[in-house]
Amino acid sequence: MQKFDWNDLQGFLAVVRAGRLTTAALQLGIDHSTLSRRIVGLEKALGVALFDRRSAGYVLTVEGERLIPDAEAVESLAIRIRSRSDDGALGLMGSVRIGAPEGFGTYFLAPELTGLATRHPQLEIELIANPRMFSLSRREADIAISMTRPETGRLHARKLNDYELGIYAARSFLAQHGPIDTQLSLAAHTWVGYVEDLMWTKELDYLSHIPTAPAPRVRISNVISQMAAVKGGVGLGALPCFMARNEPELVRLLPDQIKLFRGYWLITHAEARDSVRVKVVADYIAERIEAAGNAFWTDG
Template sequence: MKTLPEWTDLRYFLELARAGTLSGASRRLEVEHTTVARRIDRLEAQLGSTLFDRSREGYELTEMGLALMPHAEVMESAALAAQDQLSGNQIEVRGVVRLGVPEALGVRVITPLLSRFLQGHPDLSIDLLVQPRFANLANREADLGVMLDAPSTGRYMVTRLVSFRLYLYASPAYLARHRPILRQADLAEHDFVDYVQDRLASNELNFLDELGFVPRRRLCCTGMMAQAEAAAAGLGLMMAPPYVIPEDGRLVPVLQHEVFAERSYWLVAPVDLYRLPRVRTVWNLLREYADAQPGLFVNGGPAPVALPLPRTRKG
């Protein structure tokens, strides 16, 4: 190699590695996908190495590409630091941020929030990954994600986004047809709606098994939105955070001061992506909104005593 790679070519390399497709990288860089392909071809020719394996599914880093990643990230960090200093931290927020969120949280809370937020950021776009599993940040599926399990290895920025409670709910029609629920012991005689047990995205979703008996599951779904519809249709009780429950009265709380589980959502981003102004802007938005809306995550009323439900993480 007679000359060093240009920083702009390495920037194209980083965005393609993160997006996994030419179209995804071109959106982030605001150029044509052919420009991305041409820059990558030039970089590979200059380095004398193949950096990506091409397939119909997209671009995947080769061993040489993986080796180049940390060096390109160091250059990116230096460029961002210089931009911060020279601009007095007044950096324009623009580009695409890919955000991975749990399904119900994404639909009920984050989508309405983003619709208002983006009106004030005309040059910013969001790819919202709403799915019944958590985004894989290790393979750069998302720039940042909300998840139940904070990573214990890898170079990530991690913060507790919010602690929340899952309460029991049922439809008025279901409660009218079945035996009264006056205490926790009565629950063993009732039907439940739950997650498909061999498709759990996290062990933190195993809250029904912690109630002290084997629940009678009448319907299991991979997502909580479907569970809420099933419970509203009268198929059984479900456990859910307050933000999942519609305000139309189709679901009402059951023993909410006696039976509930506590969990935490964690906000996570790879360290190198967290340094990007557009990613930090979305990060700060989520933190500030969660802090300002406690009623979405914990029902009001007298302070109840939680059941001794075991958790995988303290605090």
């Protein structure tokens, strides 16, 4: 068997996660021909084919599937060894990727990153604010913010906070349709909600908890666009108060009668708990949540 090095396994995992050679090479910051040679070299060293090369991308063979857990184990070990070289006196180095729901990531976390960047000028921060679940085992993120506590996997979870949602309408909508002062009157209006089969967690099914709310006639896949539609006068919508509170065009309806609550969890992989970088960033997020006080609980 020929020798192979960690770069070959790193390239293998990048292709597994990206599905395409060119995309994986871009993520690694190398030429696609270099990455191709690494994959070929790894296959020769192991004496097996790891991928079927197809026009639509690289598809794992059975042998490739079997290699994934071992390659990820080596990757985890490399992460732990690398994290021990972080010197707090000199400042953290390297990168930390945070995966978060789009509302939390955009309206809360992104503005708060200034303090983290100032404290650790050599630390690279990647924020992925998308409406989806993030796989920590596949290294899609180092830290994930989730609306539910994970039930399986080698993961560590801590509760960040709960947050409140309310029913909102645009002032222009109310001027056209008149005041809405009873729950029964909610059913007479157009609602904005999620595309049902694109809900990435059951926690987004807000409207089923409002008995008088009809099925949404306008369905949008993410909460930021939903809020834009509600602001534009399309209809009523359930929105997080920490997002809607700074929108003067929005009016909260029946705040004493309709209150919805959800929560955020901070998730890290068990292998990453020893990483100084990950711990510092996770603690910073928790610190800023605590400093926000009741901003997540009321529309002010």
